[in-house]
Amino acid sequence: MWWSEARPVSVPHPTRRAWLLGLAAAPLAAGLGGCGFELRRPPELPYTRIALVGFPPRSPMEAALRAALPSSAEVVQSTAQAEVVLTALDDRTYRIVAASTTAGQVREFRLRAQLKFRLSRPDGRVLLGDTELQRERDLSYTETAALSKQVEEEALLQEMRDDLAQQVLRMLVVAAKKPLPPLPAASPAAAASAP
Template sequence: MKRRTLLAAATLSPLLGGCGFALRRPQPLPFERLALVGFAPRSPVAEAIKRTLPESVTVVDAPQQAQVVLEALRERRERGVVASTSFGQVRDLQLRVRFGYRLSTRAGKPLLPPTELLLFRDMSYSENIALAKELEQDELYRDMESDIAQQVLRRLQAVRES
């Protein structure tokens, strides 16, 4: 049975290549130089965006050298209590990351209006394992910042200068 499956896979794989099947590739960005402006010095969202950008795009320091400028208007991590016990101990938390930005040309012509992204995750909490929950919280924040970077990248891919 295993040999038949292997033989069928070996027979069908050249046929898939011949029919034009190819894995989906990301859309290329319509620019080659990007400036990140308004971010905090060690901004986790800026670092996630830099990691997400394809190799064909260079992040430059000065907006005058860039074709487009991504300006951070707001970047904030928030945390709120969702549920607590009858004794006032926290049971569930909600973690949020807010990121507001706009995209323009180096001359200041808007390509994307001011946009705000808000992601949130719920997390259970226990005082008994506070250190582990703090590590989980950091991981959830990193995950949300990575998701924001992916969303920004998809919106950058859709930008067309008119």
């Protein structure tokens, strides 16, 4: 008679399996902790009061900057109360046709968010001259999914504004480390009227 003795296969218990996986992953976690891995945080600003001026009413870029500021920084209304003034010279978004069919149907848009700004002290000393930042992304388009593409476009524009806001904050930190420029020269009329 031919027969084989069936032996039960040893399958670890689910909690034992999780314990073994955890034991195997422990050296990896220890390695990450030792390498200096850290989640990205907003930069530590050397300013506690900042004024945002020159933005159009209800500007999404201004809202992105406010959201990106760390909790230690406060946006003030008056430039006299601020330690630093960020003046928006140009705050725009563009949507340009990047590709179309021979029948003239749009197949791809190029989205662009642009911010031109200046950073100064309330007394007029310029910390960072006129600086222009921009981000571009391509967006495929189809007429049959126009509503979902509109939602995707808004999400991409918001992501680009958030990127610009983070870049502005990093530039604020770098500008703060530079020595302060001298006070701007008084105009001859103001100097003549001084006692």
